Amino acid sequence: MMVLVASSAMFAGTVSGKVTYTGTPAHMKPIDMSKEPSCAKQHPTPITSETVVTGANDALDNVVVYISSGAPDDGQIPTQAITYVQKGCQYIPHVLAMHVDQEFAIANDDQTSHNIHPHPTVNIEWNLSQQAGSPPIKKKYDKPEFIPVQCNIHPWMHGWFAVLKTSHYDVSKDGGDFKLPNLPPGKYTITAWHESYGTQTADVTISGNETKEVNFSFKAKPY
Amino acid sequence: MRFTGAIFATVMLGIVFSATFATRVLAQLPDVPEVGALKPVVVKPMESHIGNITGHSQNAKSDYRRYCAGCHGDYGDANGENAVWLDPKPRDFTIATFKCRSTLTGTLPTDQDLFNTIGRGLTNSNMPIWNTFSKQERADLVAYIKIFSPRWEKEKAGVPITVPAEPPVTLESISHGQALFAKLECWKCHGLHGEGDGPSASTLTDSKDNPIRPFNFAAAGNDSRFKCGSTNQDIYKIFMTGVDGTPMPSFADVIQPNDAWDLVHFLRTLQVHRKSRENDILMAAHGVIPPYVEKKTGSLAPAASANEKVPGGGQ
Numbered sequence: 229m230m231v232l233v234a235s236s237a238m239f240a241g242t243v244s245g246k247v248t249y250t251g252t253p254a255h256m257k258p259i260d261m262s263k264e265p266s267c268a269k270q271h272p273t274p275i276t277s278e279t280v281v282t283g284a285n286d287a288l289d290n291v292v293v294y295i296s297s298g299a300p301d302d303g304q305i306p307t308q309a310i311t312y313v314q315k316g317c318q319y320i321p322h323v324l325a326m327h328v329d330q331e332f333a334i335a336n337d338d339q340t341s342h343n344i345h346p347h348p349t350v351n352i353e354w355n356l357s358q359q360a361g362s363p364p365i366k367k368k369y370d371k372p373e374f375i376p377v378q379c380n381i382h383p384w385m386h387g388w389f390a391v392l393k394t395s396h397y398d399v400s401k402d403g404g405d406f407k408l409p410n411l412p413p414g415k416y417t418i419t420a421w422h423e424s425y426g427t428q429t430a431d432v433t434i435s436g437n438e439t440k441e442v443n444f445s446f447k448a449k450p451y
Numbered sequence: 452m453r454f455t456g457a458i459f460a461t462v463m464l465g466i467v468f469s470a471t472f473a474t475r476v477l478a479q480l481p482d483v484p485e486v487g488a489l490k491p492v493v494v495k496p497m498e499s500h501i502g503n504i505t506g507h508s509q510n511a512k513s514d515y516r517r518y519c520a521g522c523h524g525d526y527g528d529a530n531g532e533n534a535v536w537l538d539p540k541p542r543d544f545t546i547a548t549f550k551c552r553s554t555l556t557g558t559l560p561t562d563q564d565l566f567n568t569i570g571r572g573l574t575n576s577n578m579p580i581w582n583t584f585s586k587q588e589r590a591d592l593v594a595y596i597k598i599f600s601p602r603w604e605k606e607k608a609g610v611p612i613t614v615p616a617e618p619p620v621t622l623e624s625i626s627h628g629q630a631l632f633a634k635l636e637c638w639k640c641h642g643l644h645g646e647g648d649g650p651s652a653s654t655l656t657d658s659k660d661n662p663i664r665p666f667n668f669a670a671a672g673n674d675s676r677f678k679c680g681s682t683n684q685d686i687y688k689i690f691m692t693g694v695d696g697t698p699m700p701s702f703a704d705v706i707q708p709n710d711a712w713d714l715v716h717f718l719r720t721l722q723v724h725r726k727s728r729e730n731d732i733l734m735a736a737h738g739v740i741p742p743y744v745e746k747k748t749g750s751l752a753p754a755a756s757a758n759e760k761v762p763g764g765g766q
Binding site for chain 2: 359365
């Protein structure tokens with residue numbers, strides 16, 4: 229879910245790092261999809277809820293890492309298409325990061341119908357039904373916000389839209405790794421957001437063609 | 452004598468205990484702003500247009516404070532003093548999300564939609580029928596609730612959806628409606644017989660995380676009155692535009708207009724305690740809805756044949 233806006237490739241400063249946790253994260257319960265057999269059969273081993281997704285070496289996935297100040301928003305909306313897929317009664321990706329006013333598509337790859345019901349508080353709320361085999365729904369949000377997404381028909385389906393006022397963002401994955409490339413020299417505040425563990429910030433200065441390492445560590449809550 | 456003394460002591464202890472308890476509980480209550488101690492808010496006057504009536508927010512202040520604020524709150528934020536006792540909760544005008552609209556999901560309702568809601572009240576809630584207000588007063592109140600959200604200044608109301616002319620009710624349209632009820636998975640929340648007891652029903656919450664029940668079509672008496680109007684046109688609008696702020700989504704992109712009418716006709720038969728053309732026709736057919744046969748292929752609609760659980764109006 230990396231977004232590259234190659235505005236000043238000459239000063240390609242990069243911030244990269246890893247998100248980890250300390251302590252004991254809550255046990256993620258397996259999801260019982262027996263009420264939706266067409267989805268249940270796609271998961272021979274039941275999947276678990278994704279409120280906390282961890283990897284080896286205490287890695288924490290699904291953390292949105294973005295520049296929250298320092299990089300003036302150039303107003304350039306990323307052009308590549310981003311899609312939020314409902315597959316096996318699960319949202320893929322669990323957290324979809326996007327720029328304010330960037331169009332995104334919601335696709336239904338399942339044999340069942342879903343309703344896509346995001347719960348924004350500063351953006352406008354809508355709630356749409358999407359049948360199996362129907363074309364993707366295209367939407368965008370005009371204010372920055374972390375928006376929980378829910379399917380009311382399949383109550384175990386939970387996800388997030390991270391609507392950001394920057395094009396410099398990444399979502400930690402595959403072992404908590406993230407990377408924010410193409411940063412011109414300057415002082416930046418980097419914010420890391422996790423749906424259960426809250427936010428953390430770190431300051432970093434980029435002074436040229438260099439890669440700075442910034443790591444985040446969240447304190448896990450057992451419940 | 453010793454006995455009486457013991458009883459007396461117990462009673463006294465009880466009184467002291469309840470007094471302490473009451474003080475504690477009262478101490479936990481949030482400060483209630485006194486009338487007159489309200490935050491000074493600069494309010495831009497708003498208008499509403501209902502036919503040839505123009506409503507003015509300035510004229511509705513005393514009506515709102517007297518009749519509406521008890522539940523909807525002085526600031527329109529659904530935190531009136533009665534709100535904690537109510538289920539479902541009063542509407543929060545600060546977010547400007549409304550259930551009964553003729554407009555698409557995510558858009559503001561028309562003035563007429565809000566006017567109708569005030570006059571109609573909301574079934575199965577504490578919102579009464581405010582037809583004691585004159586039309587002018589209701590129009591003024593519609594204008595007044597707009598002062599609580601900046602959305603009313605920035606956005607225009609949505610465009611009402613087009614409701615095509617209703618085709619005649621036939622057994623065939625009821626049958627097709629039943630197949631759609633299965634295919635669109637309405638039954639997952641509303642239940643196979645529309646009793647609001649589908650497999651997902653118990654998990655539902657509104658957008659403020661309060662538990663909420665799906666509509667029970669089969670309820671007796673006035674409880675089976677639809678929230679957003681009782682004509683067939685109103686039912687058509689409810690599922691096409693969705694009930695914003697609740698789990699009920701919009702089906703506007705999903706259902707073709709003719710199919711939608713068939714669904715309306717079937718939904719009427721789920722209201723088993725209501726007299727309707729649809730129920731009369733179904734009664735004439737001995738209460739049996741024939742299985743839907745797809746016209747083109749001549750085969751059963753997939754949802755109806757694949758699923759043993761065919762929903763039906765139990766006559």
